[in-house]
Amino acid sequence: MTRALARRVAALLLHPATAIVGLALAVALAEAFGWNFAVTLATRAAILALAALSLSFVIGQGGMVSFGHAAPFGIGAYAVLIAGEYGIREVSLLLPLAFLAAAAFAVPTGALALRTRGVYFIMITLAFAQMAYFVFAALSAFGGDDGMGLAGRATFAGARFLRSDGNLAWLSVGLLAAAAWVLHRVVAARFGFVLRAARDDEARVSALGFSVYRTRLVAYALGAGIAGLAGALLAEQTAFVSPALMNWHRSGELIVMVVLGGSGRLAGAVLGAIAVVLVEEFLGGVTEYWKLGLGLLILAVVMSRAIDLRALLARIAR
Amino acid sequence: MVRTTATAACTAALLAATSLAAEADPIKIGFVSTLSGPSAALGVHMRDGFQLAVKELGGKLGGQPTEVIVVDDELKPDVAVTKVKALLDRDHVDVVAGVVFSNVMMAIAKPIFESETFIVSGNAGPSPLAGAGCSPYFFAASYQNDQNHETMGAYAQAQGYKKVVLMTPNYQAGKDSMAGFKRHFKGEVLDEIFTPLGQLDFAAEIAKIVAAGPDAVFTFMPGGMGVNLVKQWSQAGLTGKLPFLSAFTVDETTLPATQDAALGLMSGAEWAPNLDTAENKAFVAAYEKEYGVVPSLYAAQGYDAAKLIDGALKATGGKVADKPAFRKALASAPFKSVRGAFSFSTNGYPKQNFYVVRAAKRADGKFATEIVSKVFDNAPDAYVAACPLK
């Protein structure tokens, strides 16, 4: 009886929505009490969670270990900057634009990268991200290597809705929830089934008449597009875009988020992102060597094989 | 139940992050510096200079207990913005100080100005904040970026060099550097070489420079790039043969690594360890005693930034809340700079002397820059006329 109850509670807490609701709760409380910085922190967590979620879809469901996810993320941010320079400040235009720009980068690069496997795939995605980095670092009209400030935050239906940090936080959490829901549906649909099946046994799926290549490419582009959305939100939040967004360390950090939370499940990425943001915030406040602490944490998690929190929890609940 | 606690802890922690604010009210300084990555040496010098001054003042600025909150911007503008927002919204700092790099400054300037907080730069002096975009909340305890390059240009002109080659990294500061050099240099520029930021090997460029046959070369290669260039310049046998003029390339942050290879190389600066003022002698001795290395201009600027804030707080009786009064106090530069003469133009940038300095080995075996000659006397920056502030 109690065990059944415990299991049910665990299942509820494990639900993908829980972490997102937690974030929303944090935003609501912080707004109510006027803790501006908690709003900023929750927004950053939600944005990075969105990026990590999209990478989790690519890695966990698609089995494609991309080491270049910082590229679509940064491209989304640059889409906002560049569109802003041409006078487009409407968020309902900017977000689709960022999605499309990132996906448009992913289609040709993915088409090439997906010809390779394993380590080669890891490396070629890294190389494409480096290429994107150098392209944007060379765009002197948009700040070159220094980056450039946005002229102002976006408007919503003409209103200066996003001027408030709170509204941006709600938009970020809302988009995170929407993306989680969409990806959840995609994973449950036939497309997601084929994707996972191809991850486990490519030959058999091909033999069944599915185009593994095309399925993966679509998934790769979808993940990139969502990362582009996250980049656009980060551009809005910091009002500054620079190639440093596409540094390869950022790609590594996104992988860290995905795997810390458990790469097998989409919601794990959200948890991983929140954990990394908190480590950065608290450890970074204590010591300038906080990356040492993050590194030790990652190593401890990997070495102890306790990568999938759910597996661990399932064992505890049992 | 790991997951439960994780989610709960996340929520709680997000909230706890802010609740630590606002207890007693010492003066709070948010100090932004670059403390990790290849350029960290600059940021460490600047921070150490600032903290040395605070320590010498008994942990107080303007007689008030002072808390200095140091954050590392990692030379990533988005990280810097997040951390500055924390300083403003969570810690409610009274003044932001520091900032090594201009692109970080440009990213964080907006939220700082919007919150009507003063910023005292310990290094970055970007031109957009000097001209039409100047702000009543901005003061530079350093210089305007172009000035050290202008110093070298004026020196090259005075030396009678006819043909020069310019080489900088391919980013805004590099382009500004070349523009600053050319403002006073009227001879022929044989070639302008832009290298990717963070380039390791300059052999290709050195060969190109030699092939062009200039009278002198001017370069701006901050941090590790400068170390690489100087080592390779010396190994190519060019030290002492072809005049090497630079800015932010040969200084006390790089000399420990380049040592003999840098001897005799010229640089434009507003300060050197052997600058002859009483304040400077005391500062250099104290810094070397405290940290065991020769201070660089970044350290001197950090030190002066703290002294500037201290002087202004003394003038307002420790109050920052009355913004016009605090601004007036800062603008009067109420402190004795290690650089001697120091006053502010209307845009918050200093008027000061500029020198040509040369890398040398001191009697105690340490390497430091030494003043060769004064180039500009009490010079304002080139942009102040465009600034609408009075």
Added chain:
Amino acid sequence: MSFTLLAVQILNGLQLGVILFLVAAGLTLVFGVMDFVNLAHGVQYMLGAYLTAVAVAATGHFGLGLAAGLVGSLALGFAFEVLLFRHLTRRDHLEQVLATFAVILIVTDLVRMIFGPAPLPLRLPELFTGSIRMMPGLAYPIWRLVVIGAGLAVAFLLWVLITRTRTGMLLRAGSTHPEMVSALGVDIDRVFLFVFAFGAMLAGFAGAMAGPILSIEPAMGDNVLILAFVVIVIGGIGAVRGALVASLIVGLVDTLGRAFATDLLRLVVDRSAAAQAGPAIASMAIYVFMAAVLIFKPTGLFTGERAWTRTR
């Protein structure tokens, strides 16, 4: 563009290529033989430079310092393998990426903590400080010629080791048929251990050789690591011969691109546009080259009879 200038640039390219080869050789063996993604290989390069710089400063003798640096790199290689990496060789690539990324974060911060963020000095021995006159006004540094010579010598030794010795045979066999080799009574884990430590020492050697030319600072491994990846992907994972050819190509493409891209662009566009675009095109050149190779040969140039196509 004179002939001598071109010759100097080709030497510069070779020198960069040789450094890349020293790093990539160990990396590609570890990749190929153990199927292990080691992002921390750049850290080995950085540690090699630091160990040598510290040892040279302590002993006052370059040769002794270099020897100490090599022994230290080898020891660190053993330590890393035994403590961490051997527990990861049979995990999937994702976990290897993560763990070795963590090692980068940890070791970089530790080095920064111990030595500070400022670069360390590493003085050349008197013998090699001079330079050889290549053209009027330009002397080519002897040390760079020494680097080229040492790199090519290592390449030759590796060739002998891999193709002409019993160890090399085990290595080749172990990379293709590890189970079979184990069944024959060879301790395959020990082979891996030695491959790893040897690779670490080569990377450390590269760091020591580059130390007098470049600035020795905690993040120095990052750039080299990415370039080494490009090299081994072009050359084919596990192929030492491929690593040699690819590193020389990458070194030359990168150096010649930086030297001449701007000048070549000036022929088509105006001066300032060329000065802007030249460096960008030069820094992208090797990545474009790598993408081009992978389009035509998805497993690199030199995979030969071994088809390394494990997908996980």
